[in-house]
Amino acid sequence: ANGRTGFRPTMELNGSWGGYTGEGAKTVLPSKAFAKISCRLVPNMSSEKITKKILDYFTSTAPEGVTVKAAEHHGGEPYMTPIDSHEYRAAAKAIETTFGKEPIPVRGGGSIPICALFEKELGLKIVFMGFGLDSDNLHRSKEKNDVFNFYKGIETIPYFHQYYAKGK
Known part of the structure; x- marks a missing residue:
């Protein structure tokens, strides 16, 4: 899947x-x-x-006599953070420090088209750290966020900054 x-x-x-x-x-x-x-x-x-x-x-x-009209609304280039990048490793270590378990990298299809542009213009890898669970129903009805994971996410961010700064 x-x-x-x-x-x-x-x-x-x-x-x-x-x-x-x-x-x-x-x-x-x-x-x-x-x-x-x-x-x-x-x-x-x-x-x-x-x-x-x-x-x-x-x-x-299109068959003869049929006119096709199309409008492009917006586009964005694909983006994937390499799991061997310093940025990813700092995030993984921060998550492991906070949650006590090594995170499993998961690719998620989504559309945040600014990421590729950020890397191109700023020279930085983008790291997504999701703290929700599958049961949180992200972008669906009855979407929620577990309070425990919310606070654990807040606790994780300073560790990420610490580990990121050490490696640069």
């Missing part, structure tokens, strides 16, 4: 609509159809190139 959510690129259909959308049934072919899609990229993929490939594909496969 982790491969599906963190290792591989994806294309998601976020929504689609067209034709008659009112109450009751209508058996007509719609004159227009709409879709919203997004893609999760992995290292060595370019958001600009992928967007162009998708638009070219839709345009080239």
Whole structure:
């Protein structure tokens, strides 16, 4: 499952609509159809190139007489922190110090498009330290954060700064 959510690129259909959308049934072919899609990229993929490939594909496969219109809303380059980086090792040591157990690195597919730009412009690796549990329902209904883990997260951050500073 982790491969599906963190290792591989994806294309998601976020929504689609067209034709008659009112109450009751209508058996007509719609004159227009709409879709919203997004893609999760992995290292060595370019958001600009992928967007162009998708638009070219839709345009080239449209039947004669069908017009394809598309708008790019935003794009972001993929990002992954190497687990052998100083930044990651400092974070792992801080988590182990606070929680008493070595953390297991987990890749999570998400969209924080500023990360690749931060590394490019600032020359720093970005480290995400999540202190929630799967049962916290991140970005779902009844989302919560366990108070114990919240305070443990606060306790972890100074250790991260300490271990990070020692290695630089």
